[in-house]
Amino acid sequence: MNPFNHLTRRQLLSRSACGIGTAALASLLTPDTSRAADQAEHLPGHLSQTHFPARAKRVIYLFMHGGPSQMEMFDYKPGLRKMHGKQIPDSVRGDQRLTGMTSGQASFPIASPQQFKFKQHGKSGAWVSELMPHLARRSDDICFIKSMHTEAINHDPAITLLQTGHQQPGRPSLGAWSSYGLGSENANLPSFVVLISDGSASRPTDPLYARLWGTGFLPSSHQGVNFRKSGDPVLYLSNAKGIDPASRRLILDGLADLNHQRYETEGDPEILTRIEQYEMAYRMQTSVPELTDLSSESASTLKMYGEDVTTPGTYAGNCLLARRLAERDVRFIQLYHRGWDQHYNLPSDIRLQCGDIDQPTAALLADLKQRGLLEETLIVWGGEFGRTAYSQGKLSTTDYGRDHHGRCFTMWMAGGGIKPGISYGETDELCYNVVNNPVHVHDLNATILRCMGIDHKKLTFKFQGRDYRLTDVEGNVVEAIMG
Template sequence: MFDLNPMREHELMMTRRQLFGQASLGLGTAAMASLLGPDLQAAPANPDFNGGIHHKAKAKRVIYLFMSGGPSHHDTWDYKPKMKDMLGKELPAEIRDGQRVTGMTAGQKSFPVCPSKYEFKRYANNEDGVHVSSLLPHTAKAVKEMCIINSTFTEAINHDPAITYIQTGSQVPGRPSLGAWLSYGLGSDNKDLPGYVVMHAKSKHAEQSLFGRLWGSGFMPSDHQGVLLRNQKDAVLYLNNPKGVSRANRRNQLDALAAINQQHYDSFGDPEVLARIRQHEMAYRMQMAVPELMDISKEPKSSYELYGEDARIPGTFAASCLNARRLAERGVRNIQIFHRGWDAHRNLPKEHEDQCRDIDQACYGLITDLKQRGMLDDTLVVWGGEFGRTAYCQGPLTKENYGRDHHPRCFTTWMAGGGIKPGITYGRTDDYGYNITDKDGNTLTPQPSKDAKWTPGTMHVHDRNATILHLLGIDHEKLTYKYQGRDFRLTDVHGHVIKDILT
């Protein structure tokens, strides 16, 4: 047996299906390249904003604050005073109506009603007002800019499928994330920074793990995945050159590597090779852009007064929000901050007090900062987790301490800026914050909307993503990516734009 060149060996070991598949891909790509010309072959799907790709956009960018673990809507936004009279009493059977519960409370013999221990105050000048818990005194000052959505719902009842669902539009891993879809559709306004940036904020109760697929590109080219900014010495792994390697050396290495990759692409037509070339070039440009971005030493004292002193500490939620504003100023269209630790099955008050202390002033600071700089009108700020918490207690119950299980039937999220009606609430829940109701108090049993079938006053995960895309100038039914013979969408075959909350 004679030795083969590795490339030749690869060709001989190809199956018939692989051969024809790669050949057709290479011919098709070559034909497209000849039509587009060299300047557009490696460009993002839409490098120029142009007011939106399907209709005029109201937002140029989105800052998504994701509270991983499921914040309790009972203790933050959804005011239910009648529950105080039901402390410790059994949740009425007709309210739960046989709905499934997690394995963590399935063995409970009773489901005692658990009112919030926190006081609520009404804010905003309109006929309904917005009730906010004493846990969020700073955020409360910004409610005049926010739309509080009490009727968000999902089918997923456990963390991993629920987070995967709200981030990718599917409970099954493997789909592109919301940020990847936006990168694919809109590209970036800054050639030196990626179109999608992710940050993980520190938390005292970070029990739940987060997986790269939540900001991944799925079956799209990998240059659409989120770039993770770390709070350690190197903000991006492997961004800095090794010792002894100058920037000029690095440039020469990348030029040689690009030539090899281009040759590989010419031979096999794999679009992922082009993505790899773009990623290498982006990393080279980021070597100059990221250090300047992460250097907040020149921020004025007023920034720390606004976001809180925690903003001086790398990796805190406050520092992440300050960096989010800096990223937005520099043309990054999609910025996401993950804050873990909201999974409070026991000892909820203590844990939520810590969590809210982390985020409260920073959320207010971000909205106020954007407003002061004239950026809030075209920046969509989104806040929320993967589901809510139950009206009944999990484990021992006292007035001062209690726990709550997962609750997907209804939970609170909010949006601000970027075409959202300010100072309003959307959607209603029953006296126990357990089910979504209509304006007359009748319980609704909404399903994921499809075509014209949508339950007014509700917001499913798909409706939420459809609305976000709409505000950024994208029709969620038209933004598709062909994979394995099918045109995929972020919202699958569902989704309804919630026009009631739009300006």
């Protein structure tokens, strides 16, 4: 029976376009290659070459889930101290869309971060609060973007927009796009790895959905692999009881043969992806235990990251793991640190959150720099939005909370083609609206791709009759922050 007799038009076109994929499959099915678990190789992406010279070979994205308050950390506004407790002017708030948590408030009293002291640091003179003393010492390596803005006002749409370029689920994530476009430099590890940690704040952690590191309509081989905190870092990495490596190899070879036969019949490219993922899992049996074994790290390095660094699943531990992944040429490394949604108890909770991240983040920057990796590694730090200048609920001199605020917030970048030691963009005296050099979420994502040598308008994927891209139909590269 001719396998083309029952193919749809889309399947026919997909199969016709898979000559390269079949050639790649042949290498996977060759025993000498598939069994060489210690042999790293380049797995090419969709692009034959980058659109621009790439400044960043990889990205480490430090995502602060929940929306960290910019006023307590990086966006110094001394004028707020004079207005503590006063009503924020209607002219400043304008017709802003509010969340259901503050839309019914009778008043909007300004909450000044007056209990936190700010100082200028480094040659750049960057303003950083006392909450981040370690990171402040790295300020000359950092570009602070103080004019970020987004139209999303609740967590799920906001984080989905930042990570996938659209507020509604279903689009590929930034990490998946980078893997699809550029491929992998290490065949023994995933090109996209996800690490999750929980903060020390009292606020319950908001959920994180796997679709945030998913592939949407891209081939599923580009999805992020979430390393777990306990047991095997990746599910089913260890052989089942009674199965030795040789037996597993025979099983995988048999499965590959069956899947290849199925592919010849169906022509579905996802079958090739399935074979590739089985082979990746086999190679990871060797590469992942070596990756997570910290016995080769010096005592001085461990001390630099802090006392939690040897505890799996902590932010400190994940920062060190991120550096080790970067050394092994993993393309995209996504860290999520939860607990920043501080609607109440903000002064006490933000101290705890900053205590989690300050030393490890600074150590990651210093460690990459001393190893010569920072210039080719792009670091991105930030959350899905910022916090309001007014207090949510009751305001006192020592306690307050802040609601979600998308009109302005701060993110920062370092390494990988970004100018160090600068601040870009400006907010008004109440840290409520952007007044200079606004940077939208799409602009940020376009700039990240540009650092990796990709034109965000040209990395596309045709799905349901339309060419999709990460930045949808928007986005401009922020040329002023690129070195």
